[in-house]
Amino acid sequence: NAGVTQTPKFQVLKTGQSMTLQCAQDMNHNSMYWYRQDPGMGLRLIYYSASEGTTDKGEVPNGYNVSRLNKREFSLRLESAAPSQTSVYFCASSEGTGRYYGYTFGSGTRLTVV
């Protein structure tokens, strides 16, 4: 079982460029999430998808868009990258959004915007 797979693992972008971060899970989980983590800080929720066909904003959604392509895949798009979006991005999934579900995380995408 691969769990949650993120691609790419590393990326360098120039300011204004766009890119899509990919995430796929093979656990048949209903809910998926995108977080960012800045140095020395905890994770902050960007967007989440409670179930296939739905997406909702998290704590820091500005500058990002998401697509829940199917039950397995949840992508994060930066339309016009800014240096403030330099961060480590984590995708996660869970069986549901209920309080008793734990999350499984991917290994992260390290993004640098210059």
Added chain:
Amino acid sequence: DAKTTQPPSMDCAEGRAANLPCNHSTISGNEYVYWYRQIHSQGPQYIIHGLKNNETNEMASLIITEDRKSSTLILPHATLRDTAVYYCIVRDSNYQLIWGAGTKLIIKP
């Protein structure tokens, strides 16, 4: 803002029990307490969660006070591989996890 308070760092000797405290004085009656850890820069790893009863699994034990205003994560026999940042989290009203800065636990040989 995070609804939990944790010490920024702790040390523990290898083979000893590591006890990580967490304060969550504003927790609501139906909110769960979750613990995750993050080793180096890897993705966070789920450890355990609970509501009001003490919980134990193969990784750790979770002790929640009767008033639910604080909890302690216990790693019974810490190893060097347990060196990580440990996050204590409670669910917010939108069912999403709110992460603080966590406790950096260093296991010393």
